Amino acid sequence: MKRVSLKNFQFNSEHGEQYNRDFISYRGAVKLNETQEEVHIAIVDGSDTQLRHDLESFHMPKKTVFFGITKAELATFIGETTDIEPVASKRAKENDRSIALDSITSGAPVVNIINAICIEAIRLEASDIHIEAQAESVQIRYRIDGVMRTIKKIDKSVFYTVSNRIKIMANLNPLEQRLPQDGRMSVTLENITVDLRVSIIPVADGESIVLRIFNTSAKLLSLDELGFYPKELNAIKAAVKNPFGLILLTGPTGSGKTTTLHALIANLPIPDLKIITIEDPVEQLIPGVNQVQINDEIDLSFDSMLRRVLRQDPNVIMVGEIRDTATAELALRSSLTGHLILSTLHTNDSVSVITRLENMGLEPFLIAAVLRCSVAQRLVRKVCQSCRKNVTINKKIKSLFTKYKVEGNSMYESSGCLDCEDTGYKGRTIISEVFMVDKAIEEMIAMQKPINEISKYALLHGMGSLAKNALQKVADGITTIQEVEREVIF
Ligand SMILES: [Zn+2]
Numbered sequence: 001m002k003r004v005s006l007k008n009f010q011f012n013s014e015h016g017e018q019y020n021r022d023f024i025s026y027r028g029a030v031k032l033n034e035t036q037e038e039v040h041i042a043i044v045d046g047s048d049t050q051l052r053h054d055l056e057s058f059h060m061p062k063k064t065v066f067f068g069i070t071k072a073e074l075a076t077f078i079g080e081t082t083d084i085e086p087v088a089s090k091r092a093k094e095n096d097r098s099i100a101l102d103s104i105t106s107g108a109p110v111v112n113i114i115n116a117i118c119i120e121a122i123r124l125e126a127s128d129i130h131i132e133a134q135a136e137s138v139q140i141r142y143r144i145d146g147v148m149r150t151i152k153k154i155d156k157s158v159f160y161t162v163s164n165r166i167k168i169m170a171n172l173n174p175l176e177q178r179l180p181q182d183g184r185m186s187v188t189l190e191n192i193t194v195d196l197r198v199s200i201i202p203v204a205d206g207e208s209i210v211l212r213i214f215n216t217s218a219k220l221l222s223l224d225e226l227g228f229y230p231k232e233l234n235a236i237k238a239a240v241k242n243p244f245g246l247i248l249l250t251g252p253t254g255s256g257k258t259t260t261l262h263a264l265i266a267n268l269p270i271p272d273l274k275i276i277t278i279e280d281p282v283e284q285l286i287p288g289v290n291q292v293q294i295n296d297e298i299d300l301s302f303d304s305m306l307r308r309v310l311r312q313d314p315n316v317i318m319v320g321e322i323r324d325t326a327t328a329e330l331a332l333r334s335s336l337t338g339h340l341i342l343s344t345l346h347t348n349d350s351v352s353v354i355t356r357l358e359n360m361g362l363e364p365f366l367i368a369a370v371l372r373c374s375v376a377q378r379l380v381r382k383v384c385q386s387c388r389k390n391v392t393i394n395k396k397i398k399s400l401f402t403k404y405k406v407e408g409n410s411m412y413e414s415s416g417c418l419d420c421e422d423t424g425y426k427g428r429t430i431i432s433e434v435f436m437v438d439k440a441i442e443e444m445i446a447m448q449k450p451i452n453e454i455s456k457y458a459l460l461h462g463m464g465s466l467a468k469n470a471l472q473k474v475a476d477g478i479t480t481i482q483e484v485e486r487e488v489i490f
Pocket residue numbers: 384385386387388415416417418419420421422424425
């Protein structure tokens with residue numbers, strides 16, 4: 001059965017009517033098109049022979065052709081085609097913070113709109129949902145693989161109904177429209193619970209609502225799945241085998257540092273070690289690991305929590321982020337005394353962690369003694385393997401390849417197909433720079449040698465820079481030059 005997409009689909013036929021809503025939702029069938037000879041129908045369950053038989057006999061003597069769609073797509077379609085009545089939200093119950101997304105037909109229309117928006121976001125693996133009031137309409141956008149994508153526009157008249165409903169679900173004040181509000185809510189889809197962090201700020205034309213999606217049940221990625229090249233992967237795996245020391249991940253917000261840290265931890269022999277993570281928030285659960293959420297409101301900051309965690313005699317501690325000198329000092333001292341510490345810092349490249357730590361007031365000899373490895377990373381989208389197009393590289397790219405010693409004469413450009421929702425990209429991969437601290441580098445750090453000198457030594461001794469790694473992924477057809485140019489300076 002051929003797959004079709006219901007995105008942008010609107011029923012339009014001179015030869016027959018669309019099925020009624022109840023039939024569409026209960027039987028999972030949508031009429032796509034009807035001519036004098038043929039009827040095209042999209043169905044969720046291709047193995048439902050009863051449904052196919054019923055439809056075939058109903059449309060006799062016309063020929064019936066079936067196409068496949070997903071359950072989530074159907075739910076989105078129903079949500080989109082719901083008639084909208086702004087008064088409906090008055091029936092919304094207090095404390096009803098959790099909604100079942102798959103019971104889409106039972107709720108009020110406004111719930112259907114929110115459900116449809118959430119279902120589609122989860123299906124497309126969006127990281128956040130943006131509901132933005134504009135002058136004439138309401139714009140719904142998702143961030144998918146790091147890039148904003150406009151999904152649809154809905155009628156401005158329902159904006160406050162949707163906004164009120166979200167506020168009630170997130171335990172916020174629905175009457176407040178002038179002040180920013182933050183909260184949390186959760187939604188359930190086919191037994192998967194997804195937590196949403198809600199942020200609402202007033203803007204000129206109403207409000208901007210952002211729902212950040214935390215799918216704690218999302219599959220934990222293994223180190224091998226992240227996209228590191230084997231050489232780097234082996235270096236990182238060797239670094240985490242150290243019984244003590246400091247391993248740092250660096251990169252801007254949204255560069256996947258936490259995902260890599262979680263994968264590093266999942267790669268450890270968990271039953272043999274006491275592992276504690278201190279996170280803000282706990283984004284994903286790792287079986288067998290003690291994960292603690294910090295809470296600034298009750299003074300459980302990274303450093304005060306780390307102090308307490310150390311009393312539990314852990315082997316490995318993950319500190320979500322080193323933000324201040326107190327945390328940095330404590331993390332470095334504890335990695336000197338028999339703990340393996342994994343954490344993140346905000347720096348542009350891997351070698352700069354040395355400068356950053358020095359600027360936080362830490363002694364160079366201490367940094368030299370504990371730092372084992374630092375990994376700078378960026379996330380880029382992978383070009384869709386089903387529709388990518390091979391092209392010959394131009395002179396400018398060729399000279400970049402030569403400069404960074406990357407071999408290749410062709411690369412791929414993105415196109416668009418059903419597999420990648422017409423974006424040309426599917427999934428993400430890591431661009432990385434793995435800086436391993438050996439004896440010589442240890443000495444250079446302790447002697448306070450300039451960073452560019454340390455960097456030069458590391459590059460000469462096998463470190464691949466972010467730029468080289470990025471171009472290699474272009475040459476290997478994993479991503480495109482446009483993707484890496486956004487994240488890496490050449
Ligand atoms: Zn494609």
